[in-house]
Amino acid sequence: MDFLRPASWEEALAAKAEHPTAVPIAGGTDVMVEINFDHRRPDVLLDLNRIGELQEWEVGEETVRLGASVPYTRIIERLRGELPGLALAGHTVGSPQIRNRGSVGGNLGAASPAGDSHPALLAAGAEVEAVSVRGTRMIPVEEFYTGVKRNCLEADELIRAVHIKKADGPQQFSKVGTRNAMVIAVCAFGLALHPETRTVKTGIGSAAPTPIRARAAEEFLNAALEEAGLWDNGRIIPPSVARQFAELVSGAANPIDDVRGSAAYRRHALGVMARRTLGWTWDEYRGNERSARCA
Amino acid sequence: MGATRIPGNITQGSTAKGGIGESTLRPDGTLKVTGEFAYSSDMWHEDMLWGFTLRSPHAHAEIKSIDTSEALAQAGVYAVLTYDDLPTDVKNYGLEIQDTPVLAHGRVRHHGEPVALVAADHPETARRAAAKIKVEYVQLPVVHDEQTALAEDAPLLHPGRDDHHAGHVPHPNVVHRQPIHRGDVAAARARADVIVSGEYVVGMQDQAFLGPESGLAVPAEDGGVDLYIATQWLHSDLRQIAPVLGLPPEKVRMTLSGVGGAFGGREDLSMQIHACLLALRTGKPVKIVYNRFESFFGHVHRHPAKLWYEHGATKDGKLTHMRCRIVLDGGAYASASPAVVGNASSLSVGPYVIDDVEIEAVALYTNNPPCGAMRGFGAVQACFAYEAQMDKLAAELGMDPVEFRRLNAMSQGTLLPTGQVVDSPAPVAELLRRIKAMPLPPERQWETAGESADVRALPGGLSNTTHGEGVVRGVGYAVGIKNVGFSEGFDDYSTARVRLEVVGGEPVAVVHTAMAEVGQGGVTVHAQIARTELGVTQVTIHPADTQVGSAGSTSASRQTYVTGGAVKNTCEAVREKVLELGRARFGSYHPAWATAELLLESGKVVTDGGEVLADLVEVLEGEAIDLELEWRHRPTEAFDLHTGQGNGHVQYSFAAHRAVVEVDTELGLVKVVELACAQDVGRALNPLSVVGQIQGGTTQGLGLAVMEEIVVSKEAKVRNPSFTDYLIPTILDTPTIPVDVLELADEHAPYGLRGIGEAPTLSSTPAVVSAIRAATGLALNRVPVRPEHLTGT
Numbered sequence A: 001m002d003f004l005r006p007a008s009w010e011e012a013l014a015a016k017a018e019h020p021t022a023v024p025i026a027g028g029t030d031v032m033v034e035i036n037f038d039h040r041r042p043d044v045l046l047d048l049n050r051i052g053e054l055q056e057w058e059v060g061e062e063t064v065r066l067g068a069s070v071p072y073t074r075i076i077e078r079l080r081g082e083l084p085g086l087a088l089a090g091h092t093v094g095s096p097q098i099r100n101r102g103s104v105g106g107n108l109g110a111a112s113p114a115g116d117s118h119p120a121l122l123a124a125g126a127e128v129e130a131v132s133v134r135g136t137r138m139i140p141v142e143e144f145y146t147g148v149k150r151n152c153l154e155a156d157e158l159i160r161a162v163h164i165k166k167a168d169g170p171q172q173f174s175k176v177g178t179r180n181a182m183v184i185a186v187c188a189f190g191l192a193l194h195p196e197t198r199t200v201k202t203g204i205g206s207a208a209p210t211p212i213r214a215r216a217a218e219e220f221l222n223a224a225l226e227e228a229g230l231w232d233n234g235r236i237i238p239p240s241v242a243r244q245f246a247e248l249v250s251g252a253a254n255p256i257d258d259v260r261g262s263a264a265y266r267r268h269a270l271g272v273m274a275r276r277t278l279g280w281t282w283d284e285y286r287g288n289e290r291s292a293r294c295a
Numbered sequence B: 001m002g003a004t005r006i007p008g009n010i011t012q013g014s015t016a017k018g019g020i021g022e023s024t025l026r027p028d029g030t031l032k033v034t035g036e037f038a039y040s041s042d043m044w045h046e047d048m049l050w051g052f053t054l055r056s057p058h059a060h061a062e063i064k065s066i067d068t069s070e071a072l073a074q075a076g077v078y079a080v081l082t083y084d085d086l087p088t089d090v091k092n093y094g095l096e097i098q099d100t101p102v103l104a105h106g107r108v109r110h111h112g113e114p115v116a117l118v119a120a121d122h123p124e125t126a127r128r129a130a131a132k133i134k135v136e137y138v139q140l141p142v143v144h145d146e147q148t149a150l151a152e153d154a155p156l157l158h159p160g161r162d163d164h165h166a167g168h169v170p171h172p173n174v175v176h177r178q179p180i181h182r183g184d185v186a187a188a189r190a191r192a193d194v195i196v197s198g199e200y201v202v203g204m205q206d207q208a209f210l211g212p213e214s215g216l217a218v219p220a221e222d223g224g225v226d227l228y229i230a231t232q233w234l235h236s237d238l239r240q241i242a243p244v245l246g247l248p249p250e251k252v253r254m255t256l257s258g259v260g261g262a263f264g265g266r267e268d269l270s271m272q273i274h275a276c277l278l279a280l281r282t283g284k285p286v287k288i289v290y291n292r293f294e295s296f297f298g299h300v301h302r303h304p305a306k307l308w309y310e311h312g313a314t315k316d317g318k319l320t321h322m323r324c325r326i327v328l329d330g331g332a333y334a335s336a337s338p339a340v341v342g343n344a345s346s347l348s349v350g351p352y353v354i355d356d357v358e359i360e361a362v363a364l365y366t367n368n369p370p371c372g373a374m375r376g377f378g379a380v381q382a383c384f385a386y387e388a389q390m391d392k393l394a395a396e397l398g399m400d401p402v403e404f405r406r407l408n409a410m411s412q413g414t415l416l417p418t419g420q421v422v423d424s425p426a427p428v429a430e431l432l433r434r435i436k437a438m439p440l441p442p443e444r445q446w447e448t449a450g451e452s453a454d455v456r457a458l459p460g461g462l463s464n465t466t467h468g469e470g471v472v473r474g475v476g477y478a479v480g481i482k483n484v485g486f487s488e489g490f491d492d493y494s495t496a497r498v499r500l501e502v503v504g505g506e507p508v509a510v511v512h513t514a515m516a517e518v519g520q521g522g523v524t525v526h527a528q529i530a531r532t533e534l535g536v537t538q539v540t541i542h543p544a545d546t547q548v549g550s551a552g553s554t555s556a557s558r559q560t561y562v563t564g565g566a567v568k569n570t571c572e573a574v575r576e577k578v579l580e581l582g583r584a585r586f587g588s589y590h591p592a593w594a595t596a597e598l599l600l601e602s603g604k605v606v607t608d609g610g611e612v613l614a615d616l617v618e619v620l621e622g623e624a625i626d627l628e629l630e631w632r633h634r635p636t637e638a639f640d641l642h643t644g645q646g647n648g649h650v651q652y653s654f655a656a657h658r659a660v661v662e663v664d665t666e667l668g669l670v671k672v673v674e675l676a677c678a679q680d681v682g683r684a685l686n687p688l689s690v691v692g693q694i695q696g697g698t699t700q701g702l703g704l705a706v707m708e709e710i711v712v713s714k715e716a717k718v719r720n721p722s723f724t725d726y727l728i729p730t731i732l733d734t735p736t737i738p739v740d741v742l743e744l745a746d747e748h749a750p751y752g753l754r755g756i757g758e759a760p761t762l763s764s765t766p767a768v769v770s771a772i773r774a775a776t777g778l779a780l781n782r783v784p785v786r787p788e789h790l791t792g793t
Ligand SMILES: Cc1cc2nc3c(=O)[nH]c(=O)nc-3n(C[C@H](O)[C@H](O)[C@H](O)COP(=O)(O)OP(=O)(O)OC[C@H]3O[C@@H](n4cnc5c(N)ncnc54)[C@H](O)[C@@H]3O)c2cc1C
Pocket: A023, A024, A025, A026, A027, A028, A029, A030, A031, A032, A033, A048, A068, A069, A092, A093, A094, A095, A098, A101, A102, A103, A104, A105, A106, A107, A108, A109, A110, A114, A115, A116, A117, A157, A158, A159, A160, A182, A183, A184, A185
């Protein structure tokens, strides 16, 4: 096995172009497990850890450009305000040790349906900045996942950063596991309110071959909120609407039975999480509106 | 005159600093916490090779052929061994029944069974070479439960059995069967005002010790082998290893290396014989280390069980009778199954007085993973079932479940279903009273953090699934009984060698046993005992090896009792020798040498009145006293094969738990908030260790209640052999565990102590499940409880 350690981003891109089968390694919390378990024996490992800019982020007007290797711990500590959904998701990843190493770029690279960043990215709205010696393309995160543990990166491409919409409203993330910490999601749900566009967005994890949005549920809720003028009057969401939203979220999933849980449970749990996170975000939205009006 | 009586008060402990009763710290504690402790997987030898085991991908298959030529041809490979390479006629091993092939012979009986071995100069090379071994399998029908095992045309796991249970079992796929009959169940049943029955299921728990199986075998010039190994019982390993190698026992020299936990999973052999075979074949040191995946195939698990129970009671809450049938799945090889059957049957009644019983326990041979020893074996499974029954009965009678249990609790003098009398304190009612009296943790603790909920106090924890919605609290109680030590007539002895000499002007005791320190703190306790008995400060614990006699197994809650007892016994003999020497040297200077009760304290010979007669240093004066003695507890008897009668057990251990849980009833997630335990320990030799054992056992029981299970498919394949999917409690799953330690001495045991390691594992599980039932109103007859069970999905 060759171990390449490019000192700069340009060198990394050149190396990836020259060795298209090279496996990038960032935090290594997925790669090293696969090597240990003998699931993967790459000919070439491409170590990204000397590339400083992958560890950095820029907070812009509309988005945060999050370097691919920024560890969860940093996101939780420093970007909670801009990316509350992702910070909450990051909180549920592994243990403190894993959060110190693991990154969103790695989560995207692995593209596991159980990756915890995905529902948060889907709900917030994000684009993946994929770069090769040939140039840069921006991939909407919805289009990034192509199958179980597969993504749409070309063999010569690396993830430079993820551009995530800064929160313009409350966001939540919820994940079910059969242990109270350090557990792979049985299923997960992300929800973001976008008051500026008067829309809601969702993300479902671990309940379909790829992370997905519950689009029918989003559309239903958008219409229901609009119709009842709830964005303006700040009233509570009628329970029937919340219930219908929850059902549509359940219905959007396409889960399987496996050792971690049954398909029926996953559907059920997604509905519960959808209802609860909607309640939490909407309460927060109403609270913000009220205090904004009082001020 | 002249003969010194053993002063009574010495056995109560002298005032030696660091003696028994003190919470002296573990010698290995800091090293383990800082990561410096050398575990067996850390060993290294110049020039060593790495061994690797090729395992069966099938649960049941015939082996048509094995072609090792390609593997042998690979550069860096030194040896490839199969069944045909075994050097002697002894090709099987086993704890009680020698039914486990060292390497598969024509047939594999479980997923992961060892088929071939490779030694190479690099672990990766060994692994790749193993992948090149071509094994032609023809799959056979799989036996995976009682029905398939006992079917008329069931494939026999071990045709032509000739073991000592073969003659009395009802079917060759039954390893052992133990019925117990006492009283007149029909008559007692007729007296019952209420009768409840239920079927209960216990999933397959794993010991999940953190240090995987590993060891280093070094071939010696005399044709023997030195084996450095993490195990629970060196001499039991030796007894099984030597005949397979064709070596006399003295040529297989074993030394205990750093053990990363055991919990029963190291009672059976894993890589011991394999490493020795490869070392002897290649003439080079061979190290084998399993990775986590392989470890799940490398040791036995806790027997999964199906238990059917019926109990009756009168209106005023007195138990009338009990009938039960316990079916344990032993998997492909016997391992400890017979003993598990013995415990499950003889303790199936729980810590209660029931005069009329009909009990049957069996262990099956199936193609599932072999099951054997794990903390509390037999008793754990039974406790889950009988405690569920106690709750049901109390509910049926409209009684408080704790009061109902107390009303029926056994006590000293109770006659067990086996006809044995409980002849030491059995404070079952008192333990229950104590846990019930403990203050309950405050309600809705997650709200105390302020405006935002502290999700760590809620079901789901950091996963942020609830901020209090759907959360219901439940409280549950349970109590259990575990036997201590090896039972059923086993000659359960330990050996201790103690040397007392002057080193650098100070008296030093060296304690040498073959006891496996697996984390239980035996090394701490041995030093404490030596200080107490010999009045010295400096005690050296010699590494455990086979140069000294057997210390028995570090299991069955027995080591402090039996090897601790052996250390005490040898120390007493050494003390006698010291006093003899003293009398010979100084007897004429002071009449007290002949007349008083003499003690060793603070490096001096003193009278029981406290008068100093001599310095130990002067008494010994260059001489070393060095004795090695065996020590046994009271003998036990086998259970009668038809009636189950017999004084089968040495001692019992009791613990009671109260569980407080918060259940997210909508998502089916559980947070155990508090798991209080009260346990009688007879005498706490090291109170800190005692509490540690109780908390550890309690947590392991919690794991069985809500998450720990090896999932085996209908094809008898293991589906979750990793810590990704075999979940054990993290610190966020571990509740506060208040411990109330009771010390009622057992006059038959050294210092009055009681073995303590297993009892807390028993009642923890049913207490948690009882609390979940209280929160949800669901019947929950299976552990681990999964979210699916709580949500009906
Ligand atoms: C004990 C443990 C617990 C875990 N718990 C969780 C959990 O709760 N939730 C969860 O989602 N995950 C969990 N994981 C998985 C893992 O930590 C996450 O997926 C993490 O986000 C991976 O990040 P990394 O930087 O370590 O990735 P790496 O392991 O370095 O890489 C992962 C993949 O991404 C590719 N890659 C990395 N960087 C780039 C790049 N810049 N461009 C292109 N490809 C790239 C790699 O080639 C590899 O395929 C856990 C892992 C462990 C070991």
